[in-house]
Amino acid sequence: MLIQQIFTEKIAHSSYILAGDKTCAIIDPRRDINIYLEITRELGVKITHILETHLHADFISGHIDLAKRTGAPIYAPGKANCDFEHTALSEGDSVDIEDIRLNIIETPGHTPEHISYVVTDTSRGKKPIAVFCGDTMFVGDVGRPDLFPGKAEQLASKLYDTLNGKLLNLPEFCEIYPAHGAGSLCGRAMASKRSSTMGYERKYNYALLIDDRKEFIESLTNNMPSAPDHFSRCTEINRKGPELLKELHIPEALNNATFKNKMKDAIVLDVRSFESFGGQHIPDSYNIDINSNFPTYAGWLLSPDKNILLVSENYSQAFDACQQLHRVGLDKVEGYLEEGLYGWVTEGFAAKHVPxxxxxxxxxxxxxxxxxxxxxxxxxxxxxxxxxxxxxxxxxxxxxxxxxxxxxxxxxxxxxxxxxxxxxxxxxxxxxxxxxxxxxxxxxxxxxxAGFGQECPMCVLPWAPFKNK
Missing domain, CATH: 3.40.250.10 (Rhodanese-like domain)
Incomplete structure (x- = not known):
């Protein structure tokens, strides 16, 4: 049995390849799926299963694209009521991949429909060796239950039961593989380590150390970080099944005149650094620095219903921005300014600046x-x-x-x-x-x-969600 983690920066998302000798499953895939095809090709295994733990809120999943490319069936929580073709899973079901058995347990709390995959390597033993727990439990934290208006306390109570009645019953040596790491807004205090064991979390995870149900609920429903706008959108897109990436409009290289003409009905998004934007930018454009937590803030600030025109340093940066926008369901990227701001101002078009x-x-x-x-x-x-x-x-x-x-x-x-x-x-x-x-x-x-104030604790952490932002 082989477990390989794929960590996607900025959205701090972990997906996994769970492989036997000849076949494998992809767990909680991201939308741009080529990385799974490349790695499995190198490993010499065929993708035969696509497993989802829940309806992800912070990113668009790649389950539909992956199923189209590989022919592998999708497995998803039955309570998610997904519109696409899939095998619905519930408590007590199991999935076999060669000598690997995945037993399904329902683990609501972060979301109502959440499931986890408890892994046993039957070639070695009868006890669970790992659990793919999605956003139910993280390293150093647990999933936030406040993403559904009016249901935070109810979900927090269910999360308490999920953790204490199910996950914490797994062996201490059982490895934990969550769907997110530090930097994600799906939790509050995730550690920078990307996997752990049940025994270690039982001993050091702050949320698991809260024995009282009422105190647990209060802890997870107060002073939580803000939830970005795209969280609710992504959940529904993932339930219905996102549009295939290959069917999306390919952004065009636009000359200055064409770009200006299209600006009337579009968002202009400047992805250059804040310093560059400050020097010269197109009036009324948004600046979301590509070096920041770009996809999260793009999903938060921009309307998904409007076309997007990109201003970047070069084509490569525009391509990167487009890929990250697709990860959060912003699919209407119409084009980018071919000659950049240099070409714009040297042709005499209007620009503004920020000191x-x-x-x-x-x-x-x-x-x-x-x-x-x-x-x-x-x-x-x-x-x-x-x-x-x-x-x-x-x-x-x-x-x-x-x-x-x-x-x-x-x-x-x-x-x-x-x-x-x-x-x-x-x-x-x-x-x-x-x-x-x-x-x-x-x-x-x-x-x-410069010596004028105290150091901001969050600003200096290398993995913090707002580091350098």
Whole structure:
């Protein structure tokens, strides 16, 4: 038996190849499936099973594409009521792959329909060796139960029963393979390690150490991170079965005149760095830095119903952005600006800019009496850890509706962890007529490094969901 994990950065998603000698299963596949075809070809095994643990909220699954390419059947939770052809699984069912037996247990809590696959290598023993637990349990955390409006407490109670009545009954040596790692918003406090054992989690996972049901429910239904807009969309797309990638429109290389003409009915998305966007950008465009948690914020901020026009440094960056947009169900990528911003401005088309101010410049504004509105666009939990005195906290995704709490005539400086989220925020305010918008380049990380404040704990972690964003 071989288990190979495929970790997809930014959405922090783990999918798996579970292989025998000649055949294998793909568990919780991502949408762009070529990686599974390449690895299984190298391993010399045939994909014969496609297994889903639940209806994923944060990304579009590759089950339909993979089934079309390989002919392998899809297995999914019966309670998901999926519209596509599949084998519906429920408690007590099993799936065999050569000497590998997967027993299905229903593990609701993160979602109502969730199942887990308990793996036994029958060639070696009778006890479970591993569990593919989807988003029920993570390394250092458990799945958040608050993604369904009005059902958070009910699902948290079910999660308590799932963990204590089922998963924690597995042997201590049983390996845990979750569908996400640190950086995902499907949980709150995932560790950076990407797999674990039941015994270790039983001893050190904070959520599993909460014995009281009421305390457990309160812990998992209060002070949770915000849930991006695309979470509910992706769930339904995965239930119905997403459109095949090969049937999507191939983004065109557009000259300046054609690009401008198409802008009337489309979103212009500038994926360059926040510094580049600050230098020159197309008026009313969004800036979501490709180096940030790009797919999450794109799914959060952009409408899935509008065409998207990309501004990038080059074709390669545009292709990368397109692939990441498809992962979160933003499929209407119409084209990209062929000659980039250099070609745009050298042909005389209009552009705007956002001043980028350094930590010392910001500190001067804070302490020398210059009338400046500072907007901290980090999450509330980050803001509470430490913030500049007098800064207003409006998380970047909330600026879409709360921009009217700010004075569009005032000098306004946006700050986040490093400049990426605040760059997004600047692009949002500019769309609403703000004229004196500046970005604090370096963010709270730079502000602390210059000796003006405390270090932001989340900004410096290499795997954090908001690191460098």
């Amino acid at each position: 980028q101010i350094s930590a010392p410049e910001l500190n001067d504004r804070v302490h020398k009496g210059r009338k400046t509105t500072i907007v901290d666009v980090r999450e509330a939990s980050e803001y509470e850890d430490y913030h500049i005195e007098g800064a207003v906290n409006i998380p970047v995704h909330e600026l879409r509706g709360r921009y009217n709490e700010l004075d569009p005539e005032a000098e306004t400086v946006l700050i986040c962890g490093s400049g990426q989220r605040s760059g997004m925020g600047c692009s949002l305010l500019l769309q609403h007529g703000f004229q004196k918008v500046m970005n604090a380049a370096g963010g709270m990380r730079g502000y602390a490094a």
